[in-house]
Amino acid sequence: MWSEAEVTETDDAGGEREMVLNIGPQHPSTHGVLRVIARISGEKIRTATCDVGYLHRGIEKLIENRLYYQGMTFTDRTDYTAAPAGNLGYILAVEKLLGIEEEIPDRTHYLRMVVMELARIYGHLVWIGTHALDIGAMSVFLYAFREREKISGLFEEGCGARLTTSYMRVGGTGRHDDPPGWLDHVMEFTENFTLDDFDTLLTDNEIFRARTIGVGRISAEDAISFGLTGACLRGSGVAWDLRKARPYCRYDEVDFEIPVGEDGDVYSRFMVRLNELYQAIGIIRQSVEKAYELRGEPTEIENAQVTMPQIERVTGWEPTGETGDMEAMIAHFKLVIEGYSPPPGDTYQGTESPKGELGFYFVSDGSGTPYRCHIRAPSFVNLSCLEQMVEGVLLADLVACIGSIDIVLGEVDR
Amino acid sequence: MIEISNTPAYDTEALQERVRELLGSRIVAERTYRGDLTIEVHVGSLLGMISALKKSAELDMNVVVSITAVHWPDEPLEYELVYHLRSLTRNLFLVVKTRVAREQAAPSLTDLYKTANWQEREVYDLMGVKFSGHPDLRRILLPEPYPWHPLRKEFPVEGPDFPIDAYQTDAAGKVVGDDFWDGAEEGKS
Numbered sequence: 001m002w003s004e005a006e007v008t009e010t011d012d013a014g015g016e017r018e019m020v021l022n023i024g025p026q027h028p029s030t031h032g033v034l035r036v037i038a039r040i041s042g043e044k045i046r047t048a049t050c051d052v053g054y055l056h057r058g059i060e061k062l063i064e065n066r067l068y069y070q071g072m073t074f075t076d077r078t079d080y081t082a083a084p085a086g087n088l089g090y091i092l093a094v095e096k097l098l099g100i101e102e103e104i105p106d107r108t109h110y111l112r113m114v115v116m117e118l119a120r121i122y123g124h125l126v127w128i129g130t131h132a133l134d135i136g137a138m139s140v141f142l143y144a145f146r147e148r149e150k151i152s153g154l155f156e157e158g159c160g161a162r163l164t165t166s167y168m169r170v171g172g173t174g175r176h177d178d179p180p181g182w183l184d185h186v187m188e189f190t191e192n193f194t195l196d197d198f199d200t201l202l203t204d205n206e207i208f209r210a211r212t213i214g215v216g217r218i219s220a221e222d223a224i225s226f227g228l229t230g231a232c233l234r235g236s237g238v239a240w241d242l243r244k245a246r247p248y249c250r251y252d253e254v255d256f257e258i259p260v261g262e263d264g265d266v267y268s269r270f271m272v273r274l275n276e277l278y279q280a281i282g283i284i285r286q287s288v289e290k291a292y293e294l295r296g297e298p299t300e301i302e303n304a305q306v307t308m309p310q311i312e313r314v315t316g317w318e319p320t321g322e323t324g325d326m327e328a329m330i331a332h333f334k335l336v337i338e339g340y341s342p343p344p345g346d347t348y349q350g351t352e353s354p355k356g357e358l359g360f361y362f363v364s365d366g367s368g369t370p371y372r373c374h375i376r377a378p379s380f381v382n383l384s385c386l387e388q389m390v391e392g393v394l395l396a397d398l399v400a401c402i403g404s405i406d407i408v409l410g411e412v413d414r
Numbered sequence: 415m416i417e418i419s420n421t422p423a424y425d426t427e428a429l430q431e432r433v434r435e436l437l438g439s440r441i442v443a444e445r446t447y448r449g450d451l452t453i454e455v456h457v458g459s460l461l462g463m464i465s466a467l468k469k470s471a472e473l474d475m476n477v478v479v480s481i482t483a484v485h486w487p488d489e490p491l492e493y494e495l496v497y498h499l500r501s502l503t504r505n506l507f508l509v510v511k512t513r514v515a516r517e518q519a520a521p522s523l524t525d526l527y528k529t530a531n532w533q534e535r536e537v538y539d540l541m542g543v544k545f546s547g548h549p550d551l552r553r554i555l556l557p558e559p560y561p562w563h564p565l566r567k568e569f570p571v572e573g574p575d576f577p578i579d580a581y582q583t584d585a586a587g588k589v590v591g592d593d594f595w596d597g598a599e600e601g602k603s
Contacts, residue, residue: 053555060540061564065571096448220416224476224502227529240418240502347448348498348509350479361496363484376480376498384532413555 017041021395025054029134029399032409034383036402040395048390048398050383055413063373067339068094069170071373076164078375079411082123084115084155084167085353086411092248093349093360094170097342103301107294108172109250113287114186115158115167116249117280121193122151123354124273124280128198131270131403135211143197150189158182170340171307172300183288190281190288198274212267216389216401219264226385229378230356231272232405236264242352254286266404273406304331306340339368346372355379355406379411416503423472423504426451433508436470437463452509457495460512461521467499468526473506475499478523481533483541487567492516493543497523514543522548540565 018041024030033054039046059078063071075086095101129144152162157179159167167173202208218228223236233240239260243251259275261268300307312320313328342364350359356378363372382405390401424432426446433453434441440463443454455463467475479498486492491513499508514520522545523530534545535554542563545551552558562569 053553053557056555058564061569061571099448222528224416225528227477227479227527227533238416238418238502244420245418245505246507345447346452346484346496348450348480357479359480359498361480361482361498372482372484374480374482374496376482380532380536381529384529388528 018046023398025051030402031130031407032412034402034407034409034412036386036398038390038395038398043394043396045390045393045395045398048387050386052380052383052409052412055409057414059414060373060375064370067368068342068370069335069339071370072168072170073164073166076166077410078377078414079123079353079355079358079379079408080163081126081408082119082354083163083165084119085123085351085355085358087166087168088112088116088119088249089349089351089353089358089360091168091170092351093347093362094342096347096349097345097362097364098170098306098340099343100171100301100303100306103303104172105298105301106250107291107297108299110287110291110294111173111178111299112168113249113251113254114183114284114291115155115165117284117287118151118154118186120280120354121277122148122155124277125151127273127354127403127406128202131400131406132198132202132208134399134403135208137201137205137208140198140201143201147193150193154182154186154189157185169300169307171303172298178291178299183291186284187288190285193281195274195277202270203274209267211397211400212270212404213265214263215266215393215397216404217263217265218385218389222385222388223264226388227381228356228385230352230354230382230406231269231276232356232382232385234258235261235269235272235404237262242350242357246350248349248351250287250290251283253290254283256283266400269404269406305335308332308335341366341368348376350376353378355408355411356382375411375414377411377414379405379407379409380414383407383412418502419505421505423501423506429473429506429508432472433467436466436473450507450509452511454511454513457512457514457518457520460495460510461523461526464497464499464510464523465526467508467510472504473508474501474503475506475508476502478527478529478533479507481523481530481537483537483543483565485541485565485567489513490515491518493520493541495520495537495543516542517544519544519546521546522551524548539563542566 021038021040024035025033035051037049059074063074072087072090075090076083078086125144125148129141132140155165156162159165218236220236220238223233239258241258256279259272261272309328309331312322313325314332316322316324344364344366346363348359348361350357358378359376361374362370365371390398430451440459441453445452467473477500479500482496484494493514495512497510520543522534534548537543538551539553539555540563
């Protein structure tokens with residue numbers, strides 16, 4: 001459909017000149033490898049067609065050919081701006097498939113929520129920086145990445161990795177994912193974290209408002225029909241959030257509000273995400289308090305079929321004179337080689353990731369690898385509304401629209 | 415303004431009864447697993463039933479969360495299409511499944527939900543299920559001349575071990591031998 005002959009100026013019946021303009025896939029304001037083929041007349045976009053898939057790695061197929069615990073590493077690489085959000089979606093889905101979600105200890109849930117909300121801030125900071133950069137506000141990017149660096153440091157302190165975290169484990173958190181003093185550092189971060197920089201630079205910025213208010217409108221009906229989730233849906237005035245509607249972890253135990261926009265334009269989506277950052281800080285603080293209270297409680301379930309035995313029990317531990325335990329060694333060996341086998345059946349678990357509803361659909365045939373794994377990627381579904389959103393807008397507003405949907409191409413293409 | 419609900423209107427049993435009332439004997443099978451209700455229907459009645467679920471004021475399934483397919487190569491009806499439906503206003507969740515044979519087309523939901531456009535294109539691209547009534551059934555993630563549907567079970571995870579240009583295209587630019595193993599034999603000879 002994009003033959004050479006078409007990529008020229010043509011006269012249509014009305015005498016208006018029309019041309020086809022290719023945007024991307026290597027263009028900074030398409031946020032990755034998104035290609036948009038815009039049919040423009042003057043500066044107005046008549047129709048736009050998205051071309052995605054440049055980053056397709058076949059993650060679903062790869063997960064289907066690996067053990068359950070191995071599949072989690074791929075979820076770091078879907079939404080790579082907020083890797084723990086993908087990890088959480090994956091492990092909650094596997095826990096639901098195994099039927100152990102009721103057994104997960106409270107402390108684990110709160111630690112997961114701390115990491116999850118840090119990931120939300122982590123993801124939103126990339127978005128606010130690049131979105132503002134697209135519209136011409138350069139300095140916001142630097143402030144956003146200054147704050148983001150602190151969260152990278154917290155992730156590194158917690159799990160050893162900065163970007164591809166693989167933070168959580170099925171059945172609990174990683175054993176060393178809550179090192180001494182880490183919660184204090186998280187608390188310190190929330191105390192020092194400020195959104196004033198972004199607020200003063202963008203919220204009342206005349207140029208930013210002129211570029212975003214009334215641009216890229218999506219009505220509530222269309223947003224629902226397109227299956228939009230996350231800030232794209234809430235920006236259109238629908239206060240749907242899975243953390244409230246279908247609470248997972250312990251989101252029903254903490255206080256937070258759902259920011260909602262009214263107009264469904266780029267500015268509404270901006271305000272929703274900005275306010276989500278405030279709410280995320282509140283959730284982190286409450287979760288850290290709860291985790292303090294539950295200090296010393298277990299962070300993993302007692303189920304040798306799912307969670308690894310203590311490494312000291314497997315190998316022995318010289319300082320205490322402890323010798324290895326044969327049973328622990330067998331359990332460890334079987335878990336690493338065979339993994340665990342959920343009973344045959346299929347489950348879907350959706351979580352509210354920074355981008356929207358991230359869902360994992362698993363089909364188990366009773367073996368150690370998933371028979372089918374489908375990732376319901378929020379970026380993919382949200383991006384599908386772009387073609388309608390940009391009809392009739394100016395070409396310069398296209399980048400504002402793309403930025404406001406907040407896509408990550410690793411998740412769109414999987 | 416669309417009022418959403420944060421408390422489910424029905425629990426799973428009540429939802430099951432409502433769905434039974436609405437769809438009656440057209441349900442082939444139903445199952446509750448891990449708290450989610452799944453109903454299975456014939457592919458012929460799929461469109462009518464999802465339309466009824468959407469129009470029903472009691473259930474109001476206004477969102478298709480995801481559309482996907484599962485490949486069971488040993489069964490006569492190879493593809494199991496899975497639709498996850500959700501109601502934002504009633505806070506309900508329902509899974510609808512149907513089965514189609516390899517060359518059989520499933521009805522497209524694009525008239526009911528705009529999100530079906532891209533999601534069905536993805537199913538077609540990766541699984542090879544065709545949707546009748548879809549306005550623009552092209553590949554979405556893989557390039558247009560790609561000859562295979564890689565989420566089918568017979569497709570090896572490491573990919574084919576011969577070059578893609580070993581394949582012949584017909585006059586319309588369509589690759590001859592859509593099936594992976596048919597293509598493999600041609601490519602090697």
